Amino acid sequence: MSQPAVSTTPSKNTAPSILEWLYKHGTLLAILAVITYFGITQDRFFTYENFSDILRSISIVTLVAIGITFSLIVDGFDLSVGSTVSLATIASAAALVLYRQEIFITLLVPLLLGIAVGLLNSLLIVKFKLPDLLATLATMYAINGVQLTYTKGFSIYNDMPLPDGGTAPGKFIPSFLFIGQGELFGIPFSVLLMLFVVMAAHLFLTYTKPG
Numbered sequence: 001m002s003q004p005a006v007s008t009t010p011s012k013n014t015a016p017s018i019l020e021w022l023y024k025h026g027t028l029l030a031i032l033a034v035i036t037y038f039g040i041t042q043d044r045f046f047t048y049e050n051f052s053d054i055l056r057s058i059s060i061v062t063l064v065a066i067g068i069t070f071s072l073i074v075d076g077f078d079l080s081v082g083s084t085v086s087l088a089t090i091a092s093a094a095a096l097v098l099y100r101q102e103i104f105i106t107l108l109v110p111l112l113l114g115i116a117v118g119l120l121n122s123l124l125i126v127k128f129k130l131p132d133l134l135a136t137l138a139t140m141y142a143i144n145g146v147q148l149t150y151t152k153g154f155s156i157y158n159d160m161p162l163p164d165g166g167t168a169p170g171k172f173i174p175s176f177l178f179i180g181q182g183e184l185f186g187i188p189f190s191v192l193l194m195l196f197v198v199m200a201a202h203l204f205l206t207y208t209k210p211g
Helices: 018-041 048-073 081-098 103-127 132-151 174-181 189-207
Strands: none
Touching: 048 081, 048 189, 081 103, 081 132, 103 132, 103 174, 174 189
16 A cells, blocks of 8 residues: 655745845834934933924825825825815815814815815826826926915015015914814823824725725
């Protein structure tokens, strides 16, 4: 009676190699190394005030990065994000300072502008079959032209002079400034907003059918 053949082929190693592990986690290791270095060399690095300022400064960038993530997931890329954020900022400032609108309108206008730019990009890419980089590059330059034409290169601020010789009728109100500068339970509100959006994006991408 013949014995069953025994395979002598070595089993394939399924454990990730060191290079693969570094490829996946290298960015995190670099961040930890930078934190460790400055924590050792700077006395005030590991303080609440410092980490609060760092998180506050990256909160806006994180919100923008989440939007880009959705574009990258579908093999696309949006070059108009930065100019869209700038246009939204100008629009909200103008609504509040130049046109003296309520806080609801001040927050709604930039959201509607962002939706409009997104729909325009979608129209150029899906309907007219333009490459995403070319379409969003054109949108970026168009938006930059619009905002420079509107502001003439000047910032919008309280009591800014107007062409007719008067001053801007509105001001940046505390409830508006609270979004970027205020704190809730000792945590910057912008950081809480960032965490909420990150969690919502994670749940959408992980547990929903469209995600």
